[in-house]
Amino acid sequence: SAVISQKPSRDICQRGTSLTIQCQVDSQVTMMFWYRQQPGQSLTLIATANQGSEATYESGFVIDKFPISRPNLTFSTLTVSNMSPEDSSIYLCSTRQGGTDTQYFGPGTRLTVL
Amino acid sequence: SQQGEEDPQALSIQEGENATMNCSYKTSINNLQWYRQNSGRGLVHLILIRSNEREKHSGRLRVTLDTSKKSSSLLITASRAADTASYFCATDPGSGGSNYKLTFGKGTLLTVNP
Numbered sequence: 001s002a003v004i005s006q007k008p009s010r011d012i013c014q015r016g017t018s019l020t021i022q023c024q025v026d027s028q029v030t031m032m033f034w035y036r037q038q039p040g041q042s043l044t045l046i047a048t049a050n051q052g053s054e055a056t057y058e059s060g061f062v063i064d065k066f067p068i069s070r071p072n073l074t075f076s077t078l079t080v081s082n083m084s085p086e087d088s089s090i091y092l093c094s095t096r097q098g099g100t101d102t103q104y105f106g107p108g109t110r111l112t113v114l
Numbered sequence: 115s116q117q118g119e120e121d122p123q124a125l126s127i128q129e130g131e132n133a134t135m136n137c138s139y140k141t142s143i144n145n146l147q148w149y150r151q152n153s154g155r156g157l158v159h160l161i162l163i164r165s166n167e168r169e170k171h172s173g174r175l176r177v178t179l180d181t182s183k184k185s186s187s188l189l190i191t192a193s194r195a196a197d198t199a200s201y202f203c204a205t206d207p208g209s210g211g212s213n214y215k216l217t218f219g220k221g222t223l224l225t226v227n228p
Contacts, residue, residue: 001159031214041220042202042219042220042221043157043204043216043218044218045215045216048215058215090154092156101144101145101147101162101206101208102159102162103204103206103214103216105149105157105158107156108154108156
């Protein structure tokens with residue numbers, strides 16, 4: 001199974017600032033996904049990040065607010081820009097294991113915006 | 115939009131009892147995956163069942179899938195206090211326009227009392 005790590009595991013940030021979350025996979029993968037889980041809610045897909053192309057954003061999410069980088073096949077970053085308290089959530093990255101349909105998730109980044 | 119809908123939203127049982135959680139969905143799927151989440155941490159993948167499968171087992175877990183009713187169930191037998199967590203189903207449409215994007219249900223919060 002794919003092993004995914006995320007940094008930071010949690011952070012408390014001030015309104016108006018930005019935070020970059022890193023996601024590292026222990027093997028090369030084509031597709032990486034970023035999800036948001038608001039307090040007490042389920043997971044919502046933010047965007048799909050494929051290496052060598054622009055990220056594809058879901059309805060309600062825009063690049064200016066959530067810029068994503070995918071510099072290689074094992075790494076991706078998600079930035080939460082100009083944060084407000086409504087951005088307080090757990091952010092999770094995910095990937096599909098090569099050759100299977102199983103999707104694995106990182107441990108998540110718990111973000112609190114004051 | 116949410117594809118999967120789990121019920122019940124919350125379930126409280128005694129240790130040793132069985133727990134059954136249900137998931138319904140709306141559109142065609144390639145597979146359905148069940149996850150566990152402990153206290154707002156990352157998601158742990160439990161089991162994947164494909165659209166052409168009707169039942170799968172993994173240890174104390176049993177998953178069924180009825181594509182005619184667009185529903186799935188997760189049974190945990192002989193539950194333990196350590197099974198206390200939120201359980202989510204996620205539908206995978208496969209390749210094509212939806213490009214492997216998982217859609218999550220709202221989850222069932224399972225509490226196993228010692």
